[in-house]
Amino acid sequence: VVADDKVAKKIAAARFRRRKASEQAADERQIRLRERAELEAATKALQERGYRGRRRGPGRSRALQQYAADDEAAAAKTPSTAPIAVPVVVKVSSDGEVDAARSALQTGFASAAHQVRLDIVGDVLVGPVGRRDLDVAATFGAPVFAWNVTFAGPDVREAARRAEIDVRTHSIVYALVDDARRHARSALPPVPTSQVTAKGQVLQIFTLTNGDTVLGCKVTDGPLLKSHALRVLRDGEVVYNDARGPKTLRILKDNVLEVPQGAECGIGLRKPRAKAPDAAAAGTSAPSAPRASSSPPPGTFDVRAGDVFETFTVVEKPAELD
Secondary structure (H helix, E strand, C coil): CCHHHHHHHHHHHHHHHHHHHHHHHHHHHHHHHHHHHHHHHHHHHHHHCCCCCCCCHHHHHHHHHHHHHHHHHHHHHCCCCCCCCEEEEEEEEHHHHHHHHHHHHHHHHHHHHHCCCEEEEECECCCEHHHHHHHHHHHHCEEEEEEEECEEEEHHHHHHHHHHHCCEEEEEEEHHHHHHHHHHHCCCCCCCEEEEEEEEEEEEEECCCCCEEEEEEEEEEEEEEEEEEEEEEEEEEEEEEEECCEEEEEEEEEEEHHHHHCCCEEEEECCCCCCCCCCHHHHHCCCCCCCCCCCCCCCCCCCCCEEEEEEEEEEECCCCCC
């Protein structure tokens, strides 16, 4: 029993502070344990999917390079139809939002399952974006998508900025899904697309004394550039194709690099490479009589007057998710 009220109040206040400090320390310890457990679970899950675990210190950059090398080697062995794995970290504000975020992402990527596989590292996690989340994101090269949560503090925001980790916050789950789809689309390889730059009609076929073939043409849609790839079509089917473009391009006797629309020109074709004979059969097979064939002889072209020619370039366009 303490007789002095002031002393009693001081003792009570000191006990209260000690109790609060003890509770706070216990809470922080529980948070650290939970974050460590989440990180271990995430690492284990990613290892089961073929990813490596996190490394610290100077070997970390080498580890990330090894991850990239492993991914490239796996991609070389994987059929082109296999979906591309896209790791992401997802944080929400409450337990009630875990299932909602998971379900929305599954629905949003269902139609693109043959193109990409969204790997949510360690499943959807509850709480603000902390340093552990940044560690996981840096290890697996993943952005952080946060729904109704933000950084745990200014220091975490600054750490994300220094490490160049992409943290995207959203207040609407459908906006988060759309953002995740845009990120996944950027992981797809670009699609090479042929872009026609000029068209015209083949009027005549000339064979020069040196054996070269020249097409007498009229450019109907141009201009025609010598640097662009060339193909000749008949009834929509390609009968000649060379990515190097014309061997020669002339207006009358002048060599030119460009032919304007409406002009006539001569397009020299590059000779196709004749297939080498089978070495095993070259010395054993007896000579046989020539056989009739619908295909042109080696070193010649199946190009006729009335065919259509096109020049084109190949451009890469961003892939689209289904």
